Structure formats: C-alpha cells, structure tokens
Amino acid sequence: MTAVTGLGHVGLNVEDIDRELWFFTELLGLKVSDRNEEGTTFFLTARPEVEHHELLLAKRPGDLSSVQQISFTCSSLADLKEFNQRFVDNGIKFDRVVSHGNAIGIYVRSPNNNKVEVYWHTGLDWPQPFGKEMDLTRSDDEILAHLTTGLPATVS
Numbered sequence: 001m002t003a004v005t006g007l008g009h010v011g012l013n014v015e016d017i018d019r020e021l022w023f024f025t026e027l028l029g030l031k032v033s034d035r036n037e038e039g040t041t042f043f044l045t046a047r048p049e050v051e052h053h054e055l056l057l058a059k060r061p062g063d064l065s066s067v068q069q070i071s072f073t074c075s076s077l078a079d080l081k082e083f084n085q086r087f088v089d090n091g092i093k094f095d096r097v098v099s100h101g102n103a104i105g106i107y108v109r110s111p112n113n114n115k116v117e118v119y120w121h122t123g124l125d126w127p128q129p130f131g132k133e134m135d136l137t138r139s140d141d142e143i144l145a146h147l148t149t150g151l152p153a154t155v156s
Contacts, residue, residue: 009053010070012114013060017042019111020057027086028072028118030055046072069107069115077140080104080120084136097134101126101148104134122147 014020017040024030024044033053034043043053055070074080087094087108095107095115105119126148134143 007054009051009056010067011056011058012067012070012112013058014112014114015059015061016111017057017059023092023110023116024055024057027090027092028083028116067114069117071105071117071119074118074120077104077120077143080106080118081136083118096131097136098131099134099147100128101130102128104136104143104147106136124148 012020021032021042025032028046030044030046031048032042033045033048035041040059042057044055044057045051045053047054074083084097084106087106093109095109097106098104099122100119101122102124103119103121105117107115107117110116122144124147130148132146132148134146136143138146
C-alpha cells in the first residue's frame with residue numbers, strides 16, 4: 001500500500017497576519033519563501049532548500065483555524081531550552097512543557113491562539129501516550145534524568 005512520507009504543509013487562517021508572521025519568523029526562525037501581492041497570504045519554510053513551504057498563513061478575519069496543533073522539531077535540548085526562554089521573554093502563552101519519554105515538547109499559543117509545539121527527540125523508545133511535566137530551567141542532567149522517572153505520569 002502506498003503511504004505518505006511526511007507532512008507537506010499546514011495552512012492557517014489568521015486575523016492578525018503581522019503578529020503571526022512575527023511569531024513564526026522571529027521566534028521560530030521560519031523564512032518567508034513567497035507571498036501574494038496583497039500581503040494576505042504568506043508561505044513559510046524551515047528548509048527552503050528542500051521545501052517551498054511547510055506553513056501557509058492566510059489573512060481571513062473572523063475565520064480562525066481549526067487546526068489541532070502545528071509541531072516543529074528542533075535539533076537539541078539546548079535549542080529546546082532556547083525556544084523556551086524565547087517564548088518566556090516574549091510573553092507567549094504556554095499550554096504545557098512535557099516529556100513524552102521519546103520527546104520533550106513545549107506547547108504554546110501563537111498570537112491568533114493556534115496551538116504550536118516545538119519538540120526535541122530524546123532518542124528513547126517510550127510507549128505512548130505518556131506525558132509528564134518538565135521544567136526546562138533545570139540543568140541538562142536533571143532534565144534527562146527526569147524524562148521517564150517518577151510517578152504519577154499524566155496521559156498526554
């Protein structure tokens with residue numbers, strides 16, 4: 001059977017295009033790869049050499065997205081901690097920071113209240129669902145030791 005090989009892109013309808021662009025470019029580091037002449041549709045990518053766009057933002061006042069979440073990977077625990085601090089410094093609303101055993105994820109809200117996750121793969125094979133609060137201000141050693149230890153674990 002033929003199967004998809006990965007996520008191509010996600011599109012969001014947003015009310016405040018400028019705030020969403022700020023969030024996805026300045027805080028997450030995506031690049032604008034294209035846009036329409038009216039400035040109401042923007043294409044963004046983390047990998048311009050590979051994908052034209054992974055995210056589309058379309059200005060649609062009063063027609064907010066029904067997307068469950070948009071998830072982005074990062075390459076290290078240090079990068080994840082940097083995103084955490086960047087979100088704190090910019091007053092971004094947090095939903096939670098959680099270990100899934102196989103990954104640590106930061107769940108925040110974009111300016112138009114879309115749920116966005118930035119996560120780092122831990123390299124562990126861990127049964128899902130699994131979710132446990134994490135404190136990314138702790139040392140790397142403490143964070144790694146806390147990935148799967150302790151009870152109770154909350155279902156994600």
